[in-house]
Amino acid sequence: MLSELRITGLGVILDAVIEPAAGFTAVTGETGAGKTMVVTALGLAGGGRADVARVRTGAERAVVESRWEVPPGPAGEPILGAVAAAGGSVDDDGSVICVRTVSAEGRSRAHVGGRSVPLSVLTEITEPLLAVHGQSEAISLLRPAAQRDVLDAFAGAGVPLERYRSLRTQWQSCVADLADRTHRARERAEREQVLRMGLAEIDTLGPRPGEDVALVATVRRLENTDAVRSAAQGALSALSFSMEAGQDAPNVSALLAEARRDLAGSGDPDLTRWDTTLAEAAAAVNEVGSELSAYLDGLDADPAALETALTRQSALRALGRRFGADADAILAWADDARRELERLDSSEGTIAALRAEAERLAGEVTTAAKVLSRKRMVAAKKLGAAATAELEHLAMGRARIRVAVTAREAGSADPADLLVVDGTRLHAGPDGIDHVEVLLTAHQGAPELPLQRGASGGELSRVMLALEVVLAGADTVGTLVFDEVDAGVGGRAATEIGRRLAALAATHQVIVVTHLAQVAAFADAHFVVDAGDDGSVGSSSVSRVQDDRRVAELARMLGGTDTDSAIAHAADLLTAASH
Template identity: 65%
Template sequence: MLSELRISGLGVIDDAVLLPHPGLTAVTGETGAGKTMVVTALGLITGGRADSGRVRTGADRAVVEARVEVAPDHTAAQVVESAGGHPDDDGSFILIRTVTADGRSRAHAGGRSVPLSTLTEITDPVVAVHGQSEAISLLQAGRQRAVLDRYAQSDTLLERYRTARAQWQAATAELQDRTAHARERAQREQLLRMGVGEIDAVAPQPGEDVELVAAIKRLENADALRAAAADARGLLSGDAVEDVNAVQLLETARKQLESTGEARLVEWATSLHQAAAVLVDVGFELSSYLDELDADPAALEQMLARQATLRSLTRRYGADVDAVLAWRAEADRELELLDSSDEALAALQQKVQDTAERTATAATVLSAHRAKAAARLGGKATDELEHLAMGRATLRVAVTPRPATADAEHALLVDGQWCHAGSGGIDAVEFLLRSHSGAPELPIAKGASGGELSRVMLAVEVVLADADPVGTLVFDEVDAGVGGRAATEIGRRLAQLARTHQVIVVTHLAQVAAFADRHVVVDAAEDGAVRISSLREVIAEDREAELARMLGGTDGSTARAHAAELLESADLPAPVAEKATVQARRAPRKKAAAH
């Protein structure tokens, strides 16, 4: 849950701290006092878009800090640790979002700077913010499908469908490309095959050109090489007995040093003996070299011809033989793709058909899964609407295939019907509202007023709460456009939701605020700024006074009595609270009549 929220330099807020209750926290205040900035701050800390216009006038930046408490094995904690962040001593971790006046934005998690996307990844399973914009977005077909998938937990099936669809689209695009550019592909194929045939006819070996250069150089200089090697061998170990050679000189010097018997001279004599052994080995190697040295003119001519042939390849296909062979390998890979033979086209058409069938199967399974979940979601949401002063209304979630013509883009044949296969499946998902049994069933965009739309969203959210791992739910004036008994029921349902989730609601209705476990009031100072002292929890008489202000804008006895009545009924079970409210409202009228 969210245990602390500190806001600095955001909108009218100079510096303020909110300590939410683990249950239901209500945030109230005069219009323009800054209570909506609390929701704005939560939007920033969850990775929302940064608007430099939100930075308080005169401040160089806006800073939002949130302390989040989760279990060590929670997904959010794992993301923080994988990003290099660390929890505090109590196991919680700090999230920070900074927005400068010039529009730059930075994010930190657990003391480590992180990308904004990481901040979103951390908070997605922790906090969900719902405001009027989210209610309006519920009117969009894509958003309605996303809500259903969230309830149905369709992630695995949706990913399976998208993988199959990607393979189908890739095969279709390849077939279309081969068909549309058959002539160009055939010309390219012919050119590549000619090159491959020419290289194969020569059959160059890796590094052959380098080896030829060395071999040709050796043959061209065979006489000079022979003379140099022979002279060197004679100097090392002359063939004639009377010749004085290097080995004999070393041996003579060694013997003289050994004959002295002096330790150091004897040590050097050993080194001379080793040097003589090396010279003898070199002499033998030179003899072998002379035996192998061949000055065959015919061999030289063959090598020069081979070198000329290889150079003809390197002029066209690469800088050297290795580059020519690399071109040959790449040509083979390209030829596989360029194959425009009847057999290749037939194989590709079969691939398109197979991947289309797999995509259709995945789409069918996803649609069936959605349809079952839609029936459950609609039924449970309808039950919730009964508790939100919409007892005669029913909500149905319709899942229908999106039709398409056979020649349309992304048209997929599913169970004998052509459907539009988009990235989200073949289904159109629509929330349909019937206000009472005799009314027509209409899309919520047409059949729901602003207040009804807020209640529909709240009903859906209550149903989603059971399947949603998010621990903190934030509602920004979800009660807009409603009042009276409906407002009371909204407060009661939020309180019920707070039994399993941490709930923060920004509200202007006393009927909703009365159900809060913690009531926080935002009071702007005379200069319009909200400071730490301006964000205060109200209890007892102060809370009654705030509720009275919200009810009638006054702190009179009648408003106070009504506020006390709201607080009392909020602590009672629903049927008892309704009975108590009726009795409390009847009592003043009887007294007035007697008077």
């Protein structure tokens, strides 16, 4: 909900702060005092169109700062996620501050959580929080998509809608795959040939993981066989008696054996205790000697072996230039190529199987779409009847509301979304096969028209109120703003409007700009906008009125006087509204 609204330099408002109640807040004031600017400010806060003419004369900019308490749990997660994605931060109390600035030159800027963001981000964050219903403001329920969403929420169509979307995604993927295999057969065949030729070359050579690294070491060893043999032989001679005849020079093994004999013959415990250490050293020397002997025995000086290794290395490098930097990359390419070949299969059997799968999925999508449509149609009748009943209490007793659910016929431009349902070619969009529209008959004999064409500004606000009351349990928007919802009504109808706004405030935060005392009397919080002598509205000119001050404001709204009878009438209104 909206916990604070600060307005600076907007219209007649120089500087004002409003802290609306969690339930029903009324904003009143003399004509021209600036109360409608509160609605304009809320429209800007919600990402509405900026009108430079609204910037106060002489001011550099108009600034609207709104503080939002984000709903807890899953409902608030998308909002907090959008704030975080934009780089903004949440205040310590969990609220989010949004700022909209409109300069006198017409530049519009938005900030969320202390970070400058595109206007689209501000709209994304505030759209699930705020809906403004006014004569000159963007009204969310006028959009067909919003009307469909509201009907789905009223109908509880979440589960069938998700099933339809899931099946549609599978169906479209299958259809796209089939079209690709069918219409791009030549390209796919050429690609398939390239992949098979590459795999044939790789399979013929048969590279092994890490083979190129091992070949480098092998070639280096074979190219330096003589030097390597000399080094190994020299080390072996130094460690043990030479294997060559006629050489009996002392070596490490012999010297260690001699040292052990000398120490053992001394009979001194301080010397003989070193025998174990010398024995371990002798064992290590013998082990190294054995390894060197085995190495020398396996050392291949055959020039043919070097030639074979060099040839293999060259072949691997040639493959690497085409398929990967090393043996591992070549093998990875081969794995990817085999998987791609499976997808490229355009054989008659594969095409037939895909066609059968597409037909099966189309049948399931059709069934899911029809289930969704039936649910919508049943709910549409109930919603229309309930909204029409509400209009009887809002001085529109002759008006009728009907929620029309009609099938969307497919056009020539959307073959991918074409679905045949009961012999009719329909457009299967992501939200179903239905077009949902709220229609209004203003009075008996009048044509049935879409809301934006069939209602005047004041009537439109009352239609919105009727729908909001009916949809209170389904509408997830937290803050609802109404401007001139009571235009052209009075007496008992005005009281009924106030009562319905109060009922709506039980589940939503409701902010209403009104000129009727019968409506304002039902509010939980009452703010008065009072322009100064120069026509400006300063920080002290927007105030919350309570007790006697509120009674006096209601009396002014009733007749513009502060007589005892007007005061008594205003007090009676408050008493009646509280019961």
